[in-house]
Amino acid sequence: MPTYRLDLAYDGSRFHGYARQPNVRTVQGELEEALEPHTGGAGTFVAGRTDKGVHATEQVVSFCCPTLDTGYVMRSLNSRLAPEIAVHRLVEVSDDFHARFSATGRAYRYRIRNAEVHDPLSAASVWTVADPLDVDAMNVAAAAFVGEHDFAAFCRRLEDRSLIREVFWARWRRKGDRIDLSIGARSFCHQMVRSIVALCVEVGRGNIEASDVPEILESLDRSRSKGVAPPHGLALVAVAYDDEPLPRPSWVATPP
Amino acid sequence: MPTYRLDLAYDGSRFHGYARQPNVRTVQGELEEALEPHTGGAGTFVAGRTDKGVHATEQVVSFCCPTLDTGYVMRSLNSRLAPEIAVHRLVEVSDDFHARFSATGRAYRYRIRNAEVHDPLSAASVWTVADPLDVDAMNVAAAAFVGEHDFAAFCRRLEDRSLIREVFWARWRRKGDRIDLSIGARSFCHQMVRSIVALCVEVGRGNIEASDVPEILESLDRSRSKGVAPPHGLALVAVAYDDEPLPRPSWVATPP
Numbered sequence: 001m002p003t004y005r006l007d008l009a010y011d012g013s014r015f016h017g018y019a020r021q022p023n024v025r026t027v028q029g030e031l032e033e034a035l036e037p038h039t040g041g042a043g044t045f046v047a048g049r050t051d052k053g054v055h056a057t058e059q060v061v062s063f064c065c066p067t068l069d070t071g072y073v074m075r076s077l078n079s080r081l082a083p084e085i086a087v088h089r090l091v092e093v094s095d096d097f098h099a100r101f102s103a104t105g106r107a108y109r110y111r112i113r114n115a116e117v118h119d120p121l122s123a124a125s126v127w128t129v130a131d132p133l134d135v136d137a138m139n140v141a142a143a144a145f146v147g148e149h150d151f152a153a154f155c156r157r158l159e160d161r162s163l164i165r166e167v168f169w170a171r172w173r174r175k176g177d178r179i180d181l182s183i184g185a186r187s188f189c190h191q192m193v194r195s196i197v198a199l200c201v202e203v204g205r206g207n208i209e210a211s212d213v214p215e216i217l218e219s220l221d222r223s224r225s226k227g228v229a230p231p232h233g234l235a236l237v238a239v240a241y242d243d244e245p246l247p248r249p250s251w252v253a254t255p256p
Numbered sequence: 257m258p259t260y261r262l263d264l265a266y267d268g269s270r271f272h273g274y275a276r277q278p279n280v281r282t283v284q285g286e287l288e289e290a291l292e293p294h295t296g297g298a299g300t301f302v303a304g305r306t307d308k309g310v311h312a313t314e315q316v317v318s319f320c321c322p323t324l325d326t327g328y329v330m331r332s333l334n335s336r337l338a339p340e341i342a343v344h345r346l347v348e349v350s351d352d353f354h355a356r357f358s359a360t361g362r363a364y365r366y367r368i369r370n371a372e373v374h375d376p377l378s379a380a381s382v383w384t385v386a387d388p389l390d391v392d393a394m395n396v397a398a399a400a401f402v403g404e405h406d407f408a409a410f411c412r413r414l415e416d417r418s419l420i421r422e423v424f425w426a427r428w429r430r431k432g433d434r435i436d437l438s439i440g441a442r443s444f445c446h447q448m449v450r451s452i453v454a455l456c457v458e459v460g461r462g463n464i465e466a467s468d469v470p471e472i473l474e475s476l477d478r479s480r481s482k483g484v485a486p487p488h489g490l491a492l493v494a495v496a497y498d499d500e501p502l503p504r505p506s507w508v509a510t511p512p
Binding site for chain 2: 009010082083117119121125
């Protein structure tokens with residue numbers, strides 16, 4: 001049976017996360033239900049299992065099923081899943097493609113509105129922080145996460161899996177009252193980006209010194225980090241496969 | 257009693273329009289209910305009575321009531337009305353200020369995504385049009401509306417009121433797959449912007465010649481226009497009072 005790659009975006013606001021769960025509405029549940037008449041009920045694999053409330057602009061799914069009319073299936077999915085889910089691409093790929101295990105990089109963004117009052121039209125995808133934030137200090141903090149580290153102080157531990165991850169870049173950018181983080185890694189552990197954001201914001205508020213961040217990271221002690229930022233500011237924005245470069249925004253320098 | 261000016265923004269998605277109506281959720285209804293404990297039930301006036309589904313980034317309301325602690329009331333309103341409504345400003349103004357009758361200009365924007373597939377995170381405030389659109393032709397069409405005209409072919413007639421309006425500017429701008437209209441006027445009649453958008457899109461699709469637009473406008477015949485574009489692409493973005501200039505985006509030329 002052929003293998004298919006499906007690229008999608010979603011507004012995570014009214015889903016209980018990506019991964020299928022009984023009795024609640026999930027992105028995977030909606031997608032597999034919409035695919036069912038075409039695939040006969042294929043199971044799907046996903047590049048990044050986003051949490052409840054987290055969005056994606058570029059998520060990747062793979063599955064095997066009998067040959068599809070991809071143009072027809074894509075139109076059918078989009079008419080059924082709009083407006084919360086959009087399918088950008090549906091293509092046949094080589095048999096060894098696996099959305100999760102073949103991925104060589106993932107990039108997330110986190111959006112903050114640094115203002116007294118929230119903005120209704122972006123409220124579903126931006127975290128409003130009223131306290132003034134020092135973005136230079138937040139960038140010193142963010143730089144401490146780049147490279148290979150054990151992220152035990154910044155993740156929820158699931159069973160006994162390794163929490164060692166390699167972060168390619170982590171950089172904040174202020175533009176007016178918007179402050180965005182871009183972060184890229186081969187993979188992330190659970191709640192890692194939101195924990196990093198929460199600590200950076202405490203640094204930006206002046207409650208923690210940026211120079212203390214390396215020691216908090218090295219402590220491997222989750223009680224030393226500052227909880228997790230809300231999910232709705234977070235979005236998965238890119239997944240890379242094989243040798244293709246993981247796209248980074250223009251304001252993150254490309255390594256030499 | 258002092259007069260107050262309140263500036264607000266809202267996501268119109270889940271409101272039955274701005275104006276209070278019985279038994280349905282409206283922006284005015286929510287706002288007056290939240291104001292009630294502070295004002296004792298003051299009635300409010302508004303600069304632009306947006307329709308069901310239409311948004312505002314800068315809307316203006318005025319009302320009279322006993323002296324308010326404006327900082328406290330603003331925080332109270334924001335904590336009660338978030339995330340769909342945000343109050344940016346609450347200030348005492350001169351007694352002759354009236355949000356509707358003192359306004360000397362209103363500006364709206366209309367957002368289109370010109371792509372096959374919608375974008376979930378902006379779906380609530382952008383109209384997705386799959387057919388390729390010729391923005392140069394849409395700008396020729398839009399220019400026909402500038403100046404003083406009887407907009408009978410582009411408005412819903414309410415009683416016997418005049419439909420003569422002066423449009424200051426009307427200009428489309430393409431940026432990637434986004435096409436936005438900015439339009440400014442002293443005031444607009446009902447459904448006028450959405451009717452102009454619908455006709456411009458028909459011109460952009462190539463179904464109507466841009467050179468035919470002046471004659472359609474002059475016909476004063478509503479059956480000659482092309483219905484109304486969906487409400488969710490539209491937002492009130494500015495209101496001007498007295499001699500202050502109505503703000504226009506950088507891509508709309510300022511008159512000499």
